[in-house]
Amino acid sequence: MTIQYWRQRDRYYRLVGSACSECGAEFFPPVYRCKKCGSEKITDKEMPQTGKVLTYTRLHEPLPGFEAQAPFYLAVITLDNGTRVLSQIVDSPDESVKTGARVRAIVRRARVDGESGQIVYGYKFCTV
Numbered sequence: 162m163t164i165q166y167w168r169q170r171d172r173y174y175r176l177v178g179s180a181c182s183e184c185g186a187e188f189f190p191p192v193y194r195c196k197k198c199g200s201e202k203i204t205d206k207e208m209p210q211t212g213k214v215l216t217y218t219r220l221h222e223p224l225p226g227f228e229a230q231a232p233f234y235l236a237v238i239t240l241d242n243g244t245r246v247l248s249q250i251v252d253s254p255d256e257s258v259k260t261g262a263r264v265r266a267i268v269r270r271a272r273v274d275g276e277s278g279q280i281v282y283g284y285k286f287c288t289v
């Protein structure tokens with residue numbers, strides 16, 4: 162497991178993004194400078210746990226590290242504050258996965274690190 166992962170693991174679990182103290186804009190993933198007004202007065206902000214599916218695809222060809230999970234849904238989700246997240250949709254009936262479907266964040270096993278065998282957890286989404 163990498164040092165990078167341990168440093169950032171809080172973000173994987175909690176969907177932590179950024180908020181601009183000047184204009185109030187929110188971003189995910191986190192930014193160091195506001196993309197709207199350019200301010201560097203940025204604070205961590207936990208993103209909403211709910212949103213809806215903007216678009217999705219069903220992947221049959223697994224990405225490296227995800228072989229055991231294929232096929233699976235990969236979706237762009239618009240969170241309730243307007244930020245967008247690319248995430249898997251899991252634990253959901255096929256017929257419930259569609260554009261506009263309401264989803265919520267859940268913590269699930271994301272992958273197994275090939276070298277160490279360490280299990281890495283992260284957020285995914287399920288339909289509600």
Ligand SMILES: [Zn+2]
Nearest residue numbers: 181184195198
């Ligand atoms: Zn700003």
